Amino acid sequence: MPVRPRPLSPHLQIYRWQMGSTLSIVHRFTGVGLAAGLLALCYWLIALAADQSAYDCATRLFSSVPGLLMLAAWTFAFFYHLLNGLRHLFWDAGRGYERAQRNGSGWLVVAVSAALSAAIWVLLWHAIRGAP
Amino acid sequence: MSSLRSPLGEALGRGSAHAGTAHWWRQRVSAVALIPLTLWFLLSLLMLPDLSYLTVRAWLATPFSAFLAMLLVVVLAYHAELGTRVVVEDYVHAPGMRTLILQLLRWVYVLGAGLAVFAILRITFAAPVT
Numbered sequence: 001m002p003v004r005p006r007p008l009s010p011h012l013q014i015y016r017w018q019m020g021s022t023l024s025i026v027h028r029f030t031g032v033g034l035a036a037g038l039l040a041l042c043y044w045l046i047a048l049a050a051d052q053s054a055y056d057c058a059t060r061l062f063s064s065v066p067g068l069l070m071l072a073a074w075t076f077a078f079f080y081h082l083l084n085g086l087r088h089l090f091w092d093a094g095r096g097y098e099r100a101q102r103n104g105s106g107w108l109v110v111a112v113s114a115a116l117s118a119a120i121w122v123l124l125w126h127a128i129r130g131a132p
Numbered sequence: 133m134s135s136l137r138s139p140l141g142e143a144l145g146r147g148s149a150h151a152g153t154a155h156w157w158r159q160r161v162s163a164v165a166l167i168p169l170t171l172w173f174l175l176s177l178l179m180l181p182d183l184s185y186l187t188v189r190a191w192l193a194t195p196f197s198a199f200l201a202m203l204l205v206v207v208l209a210y211h212a213e214l215g216t217r218v219v220v221e222d223y224v225h226a227p228g229m230r231t232l233i234l235q236l237l238r239w240v241y242v243l244g245a246g247l248a249v250f251a252i253l254r255i256t257f258a259a260p261v262t
Contacts (some may be wrong), residue, residue, distance in 0.1 A: 032219060035212035039240070042205065042248040048188055049251035055185045082170065085163050092160060123178070 019106045027084045030077035037074045075120055079113035155214060162211040169204040189255055198256035202249050209245035213238060 015021070040062075047058035061067050087105050090096045096105055135142065146152055176197065180187055191197055216237055224230040 028219060031212075031215045035216050038205075038208050038212050039244050041208075042244040042251075045201070045205070045248045045251045048185070048192065049254045052185050055188075059183070078170065078174075082167065086167075089160065089163065120178070 019103050023084060023106050023109065027081060027088075030081040030084075033073065033077045034081055037077070040070070040074075072117070072121060076113060076117040079116045080109065083109040083113050155218075159211065159214045162207050162214065165207050166204075166211055169200065169207060172200055173204055192252065193256050193258070195256065198252050202252050205245050205248040205252070209241040213241045 044058050044062070047054040062071060087096070087109055090105075096102065176191065177183070180191055192201060217234060220230060220233050220237065224233055
Protein backbone atom coordinates (compact mmCIF):
# COMPACT_ATOMS: atom_id res chain seq x y z
CA MET A 1 0.00 0.00 0.00
CA PRO A 2 1.54 3.32 -1.04
CA VAL A 3 2.19 5.73 1.79
CA ARG A 4 0.51 9.02 1.05
CA PRO A 5 1.73 12.19 2.72
CA ARG A 6 -0.46 13.12 5.65
CA PRO A 7 -2.82 16.04 5.04
CA LEU A 8 -1.66 19.39 6.34
CA SER A 9 -3.75 22.10 7.91
CA PRO A 10 -4.17 25.33 5.91
CA HIS A 11 -1.04 27.40 6.24
CA LEU A 12 0.14 30.93 5.52
CA GLN A 13 -0.70 31.07 1.82
CA ILE A 14 -4.39 30.49 2.48
CA TYR A 15 -4.95 33.56 4.66
CA ARG A 16 -5.35 37.10 3.43
CA TRP A 17 -2.94 39.77 4.59
CA GLN A 18 -3.73 41.13 8.02
CA MET A 19 -2.26 43.96 10.03
CA GLY A 20 -2.02 41.96 13.24
CA SER A 21 -0.21 38.92 11.90
CA THR A 22 2.22 41.06 9.89
CA LEU A 23 3.17 43.28 12.82
CA SER A 24 3.46 40.18 14.99
CA ILE A 25 5.97 38.45 12.73
CA VAL A 26 7.88 41.73 12.29
CA HIS A 27 8.10 41.93 16.09
CA ARG A 28 9.71 38.50 16.06
CA PHE A 29 12.07 39.36 13.18
CA THR A 30 13.19 42.58 14.85
CA GLY A 31 13.68 40.68 18.11
CA VAL A 32 15.99 38.15 16.47
CA GLY A 33 17.81 40.97 14.68
CA LEU A 34 18.26 42.86 17.93
CA ALA A 35 19.64 39.72 19.60
CA ALA A 36 22.34 39.78 16.91
CA GLY A 37 22.74 43.50 17.62
CA LEU A 38 23.43 42.65 21.26
CA LEU A 39 26.46 40.66 20.11
CA ALA A 40 27.63 43.65 18.05
CA LEU A 41 27.22 45.84 21.16
CA CYS A 42 29.30 43.34 23.16
CA TYR A 43 32.01 43.43 20.49
CA TRP A 44 32.02 47.25 20.56
CA LEU A 45 32.35 47.34 24.37
CA ILE A 46 35.16 44.76 24.30
CA ALA A 47 36.98 46.75 21.62
CA LEU A 48 36.54 49.90 23.73
CA ALA A 49 38.06 48.13 26.74
CA ALA A 50 40.96 46.71 24.72
CA ASP A 51 42.81 49.69 23.25
CA GLN A 52 42.68 52.54 20.74
CA SER A 53 43.52 50.40 17.70
CA ALA A 54 40.84 47.79 18.49
CA TYR A 55 38.30 50.59 18.96
CA ASP A 56 39.37 52.27 15.70
CA CYS A 57 38.93 48.92 13.95
CA ALA A 58 35.39 48.63 15.35
CA THR A 59 34.65 52.22 14.29
CA ARG A 60 35.87 51.48 10.75
CA LEU A 61 33.69 48.36 10.68
CA PHE A 62 30.56 50.17 11.89
CA SER A 63 31.09 53.19 9.63
CA SER A 64 31.59 51.10 6.48
CA VAL A 65 28.61 50.92 4.12
CA PRO A 66 27.40 47.48 5.31
CA GLY A 67 28.08 48.57 8.88
CA LEU A 68 25.99 51.72 8.51
CA LEU A 69 23.20 49.72 6.85
CA MET A 70 23.22 47.32 9.79
CA LEU A 71 23.15 50.21 12.29
CA ALA A 72 20.25 51.81 10.40
CA ALA A 73 18.36 48.50 10.41
CA TRP A 74 19.05 48.07 14.12
CA THR A 75 17.80 51.59 14.81
CA PHE A 76 14.45 50.85 13.18
CA ALA A 77 14.30 47.37 14.73
CA PHE A 78 14.95 48.89 18.16
CA PHE A 79 12.20 51.51 17.94
CA TYR A 80 9.76 49.08 16.38
CA HIS A 81 10.39 46.39 18.99
CA LEU A 82 10.22 48.97 21.79
CA LEU A 83 6.95 50.54 20.65
CA ASN A 84 5.27 47.31 19.59
CA GLY A 85 6.43 45.82 22.89
CA LEU A 86 4.63 48.68 24.66
CA ARG A 87 1.59 47.79 22.58
CA HIS A 88 1.84 44.23 23.86
CA LEU A 89 2.15 45.47 27.44
CA PHE A 90 -1.08 47.45 27.01
CA TRP A 91 -2.77 44.31 25.72
CA ASP A 92 -1.40 42.39 28.71
CA ALA A 93 -3.09 44.98 30.91
CA GLY A 94 -6.35 44.20 29.07
CA ARG A 95 -6.53 47.43 27.08
CA GLY A 96 -6.66 48.28 23.37
CA TYR A 97 -8.37 45.17 22.04
CA GLU A 98 -11.03 46.86 19.89
CA ARG A 99 -10.48 46.51 16.13
CA ALA A 100 -10.02 50.24 15.58
CA GLN A 101 -7.62 50.44 18.52
CA ARG A 102 -5.60 47.45 17.29
CA ASN A 103 -5.23 48.80 13.77
CA GLY A 104 -4.68 52.36 14.95
CA SER A 105 -1.98 51.42 17.45
CA GLY A 106 -0.39 49.21 14.80
CA TRP A 107 -0.07 52.00 12.25
CA LEU A 108 1.05 54.35 15.02
CA VAL A 109 3.87 51.97 15.96
CA VAL A 110 5.03 51.70 12.33
CA ALA A 111 4.83 55.45 11.73
CA VAL A 112 6.50 56.53 14.97
CA SER A 113 9.31 54.00 14.73
CA ALA A 114 10.01 55.05 11.13
CA ALA A 115 9.91 58.73 12.14
CA LEU A 116 12.21 58.26 15.15
CA SER A 117 14.72 56.22 13.13
CA ALA A 118 14.72 58.85 10.39
CA ALA A 119 15.15 61.63 12.97
CA ILE A 120 18.14 59.92 14.57
CA TRP A 121 19.88 59.34 11.26
CA VAL A 122 19.24 62.89 10.05
CA LEU A 123 20.75 64.08 13.34
CA LEU A 124 23.76 61.77 12.95
CA TRP A 125 24.22 62.78 9.32
CA HIS A 126 24.35 66.44 10.29
CA ALA A 127 26.75 65.68 13.15
CA ILE A 128 29.08 63.78 10.80
CA ARG A 129 28.93 66.44 8.09
CA GLY A 130 29.30 69.26 10.58
CA ALA A 131 32.40 67.69 12.15
CA PRO A 132 35.72 69.04 10.85
CA MET B 133 -15.81 12.42 38.22
CA SER B 134 -15.51 15.99 37.07
CA SER B 135 -12.04 15.80 35.52
CA LEU B 136 -9.87 13.23 33.79
CA ARG B 137 -6.69 14.91 35.03
CA SER B 138 -4.61 13.27 37.71
CA PRO B 139 -4.63 14.82 41.20
CA LEU B 140 -0.98 15.82 40.72
CA GLY B 141 -1.81 17.40 37.35
CA GLU B 142 -4.63 19.35 38.99
CA ALA B 143 -2.34 20.56 41.74
CA LEU B 144 0.40 21.68 39.36
CA GLY B 145 -2.17 23.34 37.11
CA ARG B 146 0.13 23.49 34.12
CA GLY B 147 -1.84 21.87 31.31
CA SER B 148 -0.31 20.47 28.16
CA ALA B 149 2.38 23.14 27.86
CA HIS B 150 4.15 21.62 30.91
CA ALA B 151 5.04 25.12 32.01
CA GLY B 152 3.37 27.93 33.86
CA THR B 153 3.56 31.68 33.42
CA ALA B 154 7.21 31.97 34.51
CA HIS B 155 8.67 32.51 31.03
CA TRP B 156 5.93 34.94 30.02
CA TRP B 157 6.30 36.96 33.22
CA ARG B 158 10.11 37.13 33.05
CA GLN B 159 9.85 38.35 29.47
CA ARG B 160 7.50 41.18 30.51
CA VAL B 161 9.55 42.22 33.54
CA SER B 162 12.80 42.31 31.56
CA ALA B 163 10.99 44.19 28.77
CA VAL B 164 9.85 46.88 31.22
CA ALA B 165 13.36 47.13 32.68
CA LEU B 166 14.82 47.55 29.19
CA ILE B 167 12.65 50.58 28.36
CA PRO B 168 14.59 53.05 30.56
CA LEU B 169 17.92 51.22 30.16
CA THR B 170 17.97 51.22 26.35
CA LEU B 171 16.67 54.78 26.09
CA TRP B 172 19.30 55.96 28.59
CA PHE B 173 22.04 54.25 26.57
CA LEU B 174 20.87 55.63 23.23
CA LEU B 175 20.37 59.19 24.50
CA SER B 176 23.71 59.18 26.33
CA LEU B 177 25.57 58.16 23.18
CA LEU B 178 23.69 60.76 21.12
CA MET B 179 24.52 63.48 23.63
CA LEU B 180 28.28 62.81 23.60
CA PRO B 181 30.21 65.47 21.64
CA ASP B 182 31.73 62.68 19.52
CA LEU B 183 32.22 58.91 19.58
CA SER B 184 36.03 58.98 19.73
CA TYR B 185 37.92 56.48 21.89
CA LEU B 186 38.75 58.96 24.67
CA THR B 187 35.28 60.51 24.81
CA VAL B 188 33.44 57.20 25.00
CA ARG B 189 35.88 55.75 27.53
CA ALA B 190 35.62 58.80 29.75
CA TRP B 191 31.84 58.58 29.64
CA LEU B 192 31.69 54.85 30.36
CA ALA B 193 34.30 55.08 33.13
CA THR B 194 31.98 57.03 35.45
CA PRO B 195 30.35 54.76 38.07
CA PHE B 196 26.84 55.77 36.99
CA SER B 197 27.38 54.90 33.31
CA ALA B 198 29.36 51.76 34.04
CA PHE B 199 26.73 50.40 36.40
CA LEU B 200 23.80 51.11 34.08
CA ALA B 201 25.70 49.76 31.06
CA MET B 202 26.39 46.50 32.91
CA LEU B 203 22.72 46.23 33.89
CA LEU B 204 21.76 46.95 30.28
CA VAL B 205 23.98 44.22 28.83
CA VAL B 206 22.86 41.61 31.36
CA VAL B 207 19.12 42.33 31.05
CA LEU B 208 19.43 42.52 27.25
CA ALA B 209 21.07 39.10 27.13
CA TYR B 210 18.41 37.72 29.48
CA HIS B 211 15.54 39.14 27.41
CA ALA B 212 17.18 37.99 24.15
CA GLU B 213 17.58 34.47 25.54
CA LEU B 214 13.91 34.33 26.51
CA GLY B 215 12.83 35.64 23.10
CA THR B 216 15.06 33.59 20.80
CA ARG B 217 14.30 30.49 22.91
CA VAL B 218 10.63 30.73 21.91
CA VAL B 219 11.55 31.20 18.25
CA VAL B 220 13.71 28.07 18.31
CA GLU B 221 11.04 26.12 20.20
CA ASP B 222 8.48 27.13 17.56
CA TYR B 223 10.46 26.27 14.45
CA VAL B 224 13.00 23.56 15.37
CA HIS B 225 11.11 20.34 15.94
CA ALA B 226 13.84 17.66 16.21
CA PRO B 227 14.45 17.34 19.97
CA GLY B 228 18.21 16.82 19.70
CA MET B 229 18.76 19.74 17.35
CA ARG B 230 16.47 21.93 19.44
CA THR B 231 18.40 21.23 22.63
CA LEU B 232 21.70 21.79 20.82
CA ILE B 233 20.65 25.17 19.40
CA LEU B 234 19.12 26.33 22.69
CA GLN B 235 22.28 25.39 24.56
CA LEU B 236 24.52 27.07 21.96
CA LEU B 237 22.40 30.24 22.15
CA ARG B 238 22.58 30.28 25.93
CA TRP B 239 26.36 29.86 25.86
CA VAL B 240 26.69 32.67 23.32
CA TYR B 241 24.61 35.02 25.48
CA VAL B 242 26.47 34.16 28.69
CA LEU B 243 29.81 34.53 26.92
CA GLY B 244 28.84 37.78 25.18
CA ALA B 245 27.30 39.43 28.23
CA GLY B 246 30.07 38.11 30.49
CA LEU B 247 32.78 39.53 28.25
CA ALA B 248 30.92 42.84 27.93
CA VAL B 249 30.50 43.17 31.71
CA PHE B 250 34.19 42.36 32.14
CA ALA B 251 35.03 44.98 29.50
CA ILE B 252 32.99 47.64 31.33
CA LEU B 253 34.59 46.73 34.68
CA ARG B 254 38.01 47.00 33.05
CA ILE B 255 37.15 50.45 31.72
CA THR B 256 35.70 51.81 34.95
CA PHE B 257 38.46 50.41 37.20
CA ALA B 258 41.31 51.31 34.84
CA ALA B 259 43.60 54.24 35.48
CA PRO B 260 42.27 57.29 33.62
CA VAL B 261 43.28 57.25 29.96
CA THR B 262 45.01 60.45 28.90
